[in-house]
Amino acid sequence: MKRFFLLFSGVLTLAACSADKTAQADRKAAVSNPPQVLMKPNGAYQTPPYASAAARNPTLSLPSNFSPNAGVTFTNVANNGNFIALTFDDGPHPKNTPRLLDILRQRNVKATFYVIGKSVKLYPDIVRRIHAEGHELGNHTWNHPNLANLSDAKVRQELDSTREAIISAAGVRPRTMRPPYGSLKTTQRQMIHRAYGYPTILWDVDPLDWKRPGTSVVRSRILNGTKSGSIVLAHDLHSTTVDAMPSTIDALLAKGYRFVTVSQLLAMKDASRP
Ligand SMILES: [Zn+2]
Known part of the structure; x- marks a missing residue:
């Protein structure tokens, strides 16, 4: 505010x-063109100051409006600009997510957070902060079930309740979804795309950070797997994942990668593939 x-x-x-x-x-x-204020006033959260004078990732004002015809499922998005998307699942977490947000903010790096509805309800201020600092919020269901085992009605319940919680917390609608465990039938993906406009966002880089292999392993798996257009999967639920992020992001920046949100990456699809 x-x-x-x-x-x-x-x-x-x-x-x-x-x-x-x-x-x-x-x-x-x-x-x-009055500024559209979608967020509610939030007295509980104060934006922390930048730790360094110069943001390391260049400030990017790229469009995020992707075409509904861009596709139903994505694991990466080829592009000519070394753009990648960092994604963090299963938050918000009361300690690890704010710590991660500080790390991202110090580097001017934008990411996408696939949040769980029931945690959004518990920590709406953190969700509001995610949006306020330029990151994207995605729908990761309410209870984190294996959606492939559920009826369409149950799937919609999971997505509806999470969407409403995100809107209530941050004033924005999620525009993409990620199925827990990456598990979603083709017919379900199509149903969700038709009903919500959400593409199903998977990944092409998985450091298996939820197994807590240690920060250096998480870092080397991400560095070895990432290429232009990659969608990197990680979990802000785990403190060891957040511990790995400063050196991982710094190494990716040193390699010339530029960080965008998933919607920004999707918006590049048409431009990079005529
Ligand atoms: Zn998950």
Whole structure:
């Protein structure tokens, strides 16, 4: 909200400088396109300051509106720009997710969080922070069941309740889903795509971090597996995964990878494959 008030007071300041034509044009634009405030005020959360003066990942303003025809299932998205998507499943976790958010923020790296509905309900402030800091929220069901064993009605219950919890916490709708265990029948994927517009997002890099193999193993598996267009699977539920992230992300940045959200990666599909 702080940022909104700054913007708002900025508009007032601009209004005072009526001689400045540029300022007048800016003000007109601000009036005709009022900023959409989707988030509720959140007194509990204060945005931490940047630890370093320069953000290491370049700031990217890339479109995130992907075509409904882009596809039903994705494991990666080929592109010409070394773009990759980091994804974190099974949160939010009260300690590990905020710690991960600090790490991402220090590097200006955006990620996608496939959150579990029942945890969203427990920790709405963390979900709000995920969105406020430019990350994407994806639907990972309410109870984390194996969806392949469930009826369509039960699947929809899992997705509906989680979608509503995310909207209630952060004011945004999830735009993609990830099935727990990667388990979802083809017919279910098609049903979900038709009903929700969600592509099913799988991955092409899996460090098996949930087995807690240690930070250096998690890092080397991710570094060895990642290529341009990769979707990397990890879990912010585990403290050891979060421990591995600073050195892993720094090594990926050093290799020239640029981090985008899943929707931004999907939006590249049409452009990179004419
Ligand atoms: Zn999961």
